[in-house]
Amino acid sequence: MFFMRIKIFLLQLLIIVVLSSCGNKDSRDFNKLQTIDISDGFKKSKKIFLSEIATDINYIFLETKGEFLIRNADLIFFTDKNVFVLDESTPQILKFDLKGKFIQKIGNVGHGLGEFEDIFTATLCKEDETLTIYDGKQYKFIQYKYDGSLIKESQYENFHTVIHSLNKDSLLVGYSYPLYARYDNYAINILDRNKKIIGGLINRKWEGISKLDANMMNSHKFIKLQKFNDSLTFWEYLNDTVYRILSSKKVVPRYFVNYPNKQPKGFNINKAIGKYCFYTDFIETKDYLFFGDVNSETKKGMRFIYNKKTRDCYNMVFSHKLINYGIYNDLDCGWPLIPDKITEDGKLFSTFFPFELKRMSKEEPFVSLTTKFPDKQKELFSKINKAEITDNPVIMIVTLK
Numbered sequence: 480m481f482f483m484r485i486k487i488f489l490l491q492l493l494i495i496v497v498l499s500s501c502g503n504k505d506s507r508d509f510n511k512l513q514t515i516d517i518s519d520g521f522k523k524s525k526k527i528f529l530s531e532i533a534t535d536i537n538y539i540f541l542e543t544k545g546e547f548l549i550r551n552a553d554l555i556f557f558t559d560k561n562v563f564v565l566d567e568s569t570p571q572i573l574k575f576d577l578k579g580k581f582i583q584k585i586g587n588v589g590h591g592l593g594e595f596e597d598i599f600t601a602t603l604c605k606e607d608e609t610l611t612i613y614d615g616k617q618y619k620f621i622q623y624k625y626d627g628s629l630i631k632e633s634q635y636e637n638f639h640t641v642i643h644s645l646n647k648d649s650l651l652v653g654y655s656y657p658l659y660a661r662y663d664n665y666a667i668n669i670l671d672r673n674k675k676i677i678g679g680l681i682n683r684k685w686e687g688i689s690k691l692d693a694n695m696m697n698s699h700k701f702i703k704l705q706k707f708n709d710s711l712t713f714w715e716y717l718n719d720t721v722y723r724i725l726s727s728k729k730v731v732p733r734y735f736v737n738y739p740n741k742q743p744k745g746f747n748i749n750k751a752i753g754k755y756c757f758y759t760d761f762i763e764t765k766d767y768l769f770f771g772d773v774n775s776e777t778k779k780g781m782r783f784i785y786n787k788k789t790r791d792c793y794n795m796v797f798s799h800k801l802i803n804y805g806i807y808n809d810l811d812c813g814w815p816l817i818p819d820k821i822t823e824d825g826k827l828f829s830t831f832f833p834f835e836l837k838r839m840s841k842e843e844p845f846v847s848l849t850t851k852f853p854d855k856q857k858e859l860f861s862k863i864n865k866a867e868i869t870d871n872p873v874i875m876i877v878t879l880k
Contacts, residue, residue, distance in 0.1 A: 516737040517758070517770055517792045520783035525793035527784055528809045529816060530851050532767065533827075535878040536810045540833070540862060541871040544581035547573055549871045552830045556603040556610070557822055561625065562874070563603065563610060570598040572612070574627065579874075585610070585627040593621055593629035604644035611650070613642055620674055633674040637662055643704040643711065648672045651680075651724075655702045655715060659683055660693035667704075667713065669728070680730050681713065681722060701759050706823045714761040721761060734768075758783075762821050764879055769818040780804065782817065798844050811856040812840075812848045813863075816877055828876045833866035 529536065539562060541549065554565035561582065562575045572585040587594050599615030608625045615638060622630040640655040650670045659666045664686075665679030701716040704724075711724040712733070721734040738758065759780075760771030768785040782804040785792045797805040797815050805815030814831040821827055839845060840863065850856045 512732050512735060514735045514737060515768065515785060516790075517783050517785060518737065518739050520770070520781070520785075520792040520794045521739060523793050524796045526797075526807055527793065527795045528807045529877065530809050532806070533810065533877045533879050536808070536813075536852070536855065537876045537878075538859065539575070539577065539874040539876070540579045541573075541575055541873065542579050542581040543867075543869060543871045547571070547581065547584060547871075548869060549573065552872050552874070554598075554601050555820065555828070555830070555874065556601075558603070558605065558608075558625065565598050565601055565612070567598045570595065572598070572610070572623075574625075583627055585623055586612075586621065586629075590617065593623075593632055595621055600639075600641050602642045602644045602650070604647055606644075607647040609644075609647070611642065611644065613639070635670075635674050637668070639668075640702045641704050645669075649677070650674070651704060651711075653702050653704055653713065653715075656718070657688045657693040660688040660690050664688075666715070667724075678728070680724065680728065683718075703761060705761075705763065705821060707763050712761075712763055716759050716761075721763075736770075760819050762818050762827070764821065764825055764827070766879070771819065784818075799839070799842070801839070807844065807848065809848050810851050811859050812845060812850045813856070813859050814873075814875060816875065822876070826876050826878055828874055830872040830874050832872050833863050833870050834868045837863050837866045 541552075541562075541564065549564060549566050550568045551566055552564050553567040556563040560576065562577060562579075563585075564573045564575065565571075566573070570588065574582040574585055576582060588596065590596065595612060595614040595617065597614050597616040599613050601610065601612040603610055609622050609630060610625065611620055611622045613620055613635070618636050618638065619632050619634050621632045624630060637652070637654075638658060639652040640658070641653040643651045643653075645651060648671065651667055652670060653667050654662060654665070662668060663679060664682050664684040666681040666683055667679065668676045669678040669680065671677050703712070703714045705712040705714070707723075709726050713722040713724055713730075719736045719738075720732050721736065723731050723733040725731065736758065758770045760769070762769040766787055768787065770783040770785065771780065780803060782795045783792055784795055784806075795804050795806055797803060797807065802815060805817045808815050814836050816827060817829045818827050820829055840860070
């Protein structure tokens with residue numbers, strides 16, 4: 480009996496050790512540097528169908544209200560009750576409910592208090608229900624409540640590319656190549672609630688870019704801070720390393736991206752296209768990585784899908800005279816998904832104009848697709864067939880497997 484108890488105890492201990500080691504392995508794998516080779520994407524093209532990676536699809540038809548027409552839905556933020564759409568070209572901030580009903584316009588164009596001339600980037604903070612934009616022409620932050628009322632504005636001369644609210648008391652600002660050389664070579668600065676710098680992340684001094692270089696070279700806007708699980712993913716297209724910013728503010732390199740004909744460090748961005756390859760977008764989901772790319776030979780945009788499990792990489796081709804890439808929408812035979820945006824809970828989303836789908840739905844490859852959800856197809860096209868050329872865009876939201 481005594482030896483039987485010893486055996487049971489040892490067995491239980493072994494199970495605990497095995498489970499603990501598995502948990503630690505998952506934790507290590509999450510932050511462990513991994514090499515991602517997308518070279519095959521330049522050689523292998525494949526038609527990817529939504530049903531292969533997704534389980535559901537839904538839409539938000541943004542109401543067209545008076546003069547509030549959206550030219551480009553550049554930035555979109557979701558809350559539990561609303562959708563905020565920022566059109567940088569107009570510029571304007573529009574608020575809708577989750578069914579697409581127009582609620583209000585936020586802020587005004589101008590040079591007065593709380594007014595903007597430009598919406599260069601923005602972020603949402605759910606903790607205190609605020610929307611913060613950065614006006615890149617007047618060099619100032621403007622903070623609004625969800626209801627559109629102005630909280631405050633703050634001057635900030637350091638020109639940056641992306642912002643992200645950590646919480647109600649701190650903000651991350653990211654500088655694209657080569658702008659970071661102006662700010663002690665930090666790719667990211669941490670600001671307090673008064674927009675004062677209190678720290679820096681990812682020092683890139685080793686790249687050898689001087690302040691003079693930063694003043695002479697053109698910057699770009701291909702930079703991203705994406706929420707992934709309980710961390711942030713930092714990516715910039717002239718850097719072949721994707722970083723993970725943990726909740727502790729510790730930075731770890733997560734992916735090293737390998738691809739052919741890489742650009743050398745310090746080259747002039749204006750001379751890149753047609754000479755080098757570089758990827759211009761990055762999205763991470765639980766099972767996939769999505770890359771946007773410019774091919775050095777064709778100078779055409781491409782989109783790659785990389786399977787984390789199989790490590791296969793393909794160029795996602797789409798056979799239409801106006802659309803070169805995307806994922807075929809065989810869920811309801813609607814607009815193809817171009818994976819360039821993701822919600823905090825891991826759903827892919829993109830936008831399209833309903834009149835464009837109305838015009839193109841009678842053409843190939845739309846007409847030859849077989850739908851997985853006939854009822855959703857019927858519901859979608861009952862609205863699409865009524866679309867006018869001036870209608871605001873539709874947000875397509877895809878739930879992944």
